[in-house]
Amino acid sequence: MSLGRSASRRARVRLAAVAGAVLAAVAAAGCSSSGSGGGDAGSGFVAGKGGIDTAAAGHRPTAPDISGETVDGRKAALSDFKGKVVVVNVWGSWCPPCRLEAKGFQRTWTAYQGKDVQFLGINTRDTSVQNAKVFEKNFGITYPSLYDPSGAQxxxxxxxxLNPQFIPSTLVIDRDGKIAARAIKPLAEEDLESMIKPVLAETS
Incomplete structure (x- = not known):
């Protein structure tokens, strides 16, 4: 093999290694998707450990009253759960990190049912609602999810x-309808609970 061919082969191997590292980093951070997202200027959030941001009471933005048809064909609205702590999880059946966190979200939802906590999903960028239904069936998801293929919600x-370019994303909304915590990354069960517990402990 000539020196030129050997150098070219080494360069291709290095390039492949770099590309693999980049793809691994993207997968670890979550799925990205097209869409316009706002920055954090004036949002009131303070960066915390592990990519979880929080906002102190009195400095929290108000959550919009998202509503619409759910994956299973029913109706749901954030206002249905007024007075409860609400966990809003944005997911897509096409997103590998969403699949990784799904069972943990269901286990956490089961543990917190009856404790003034409600989970509400937002399924996005699934071109067929059937894909979302299969996802919920496969992972045993029992809390409602709005079907939002366009990302309008x-x-x-x-x-x-909330940055629509990062999926999965999770918000915790306090009893007054204010956004208290967010994570723009996939969450382990202990991380999800670390977002819920402080907000649940607050009095309205």
Whole structure:
């Protein structure tokens, strides 16, 4: 093999290794998707450990009253759960990190049912509702999810509160309808609980 061919082969191997590392980093951070997202200027959130941001009471943006048809064909609205702590999870059946966190979300939902906590999903960018139904069946999801293929519900959130370019994303909304915590990444069960517990402990 000539020196030129050997150098070219080494360059291709290095390029492949770099590309693999980049793809792994993207997968670890979550699925990205097209859409316009706002920055964090003036959002009131303070960056915390592990990519979980929080906003102190009195400095929290108001969550919009998202509503519409759910994956199973029913109706749901955020206002249905007024007075409860609400966990809003944005997911898509096409998103590998969403599949990784799904069972943990269901286990956490089961543990917190009856404790003034409600889960509400937003399924987005699934071109067929059937794909979302299969996802819910496969992972045993029992809490409702709005079917939002265009991302319209996501874009109703105030600028800086939720970036539609990052899926999965999770918000915790306090009893007064204010956004208290967010994570723009997939969550382990312990991380999800670390977002819920402080908000649940607050008095309205």
């Amino acid at each position: 996501i874009l109703r959130f105030p600028k800086g509160a």
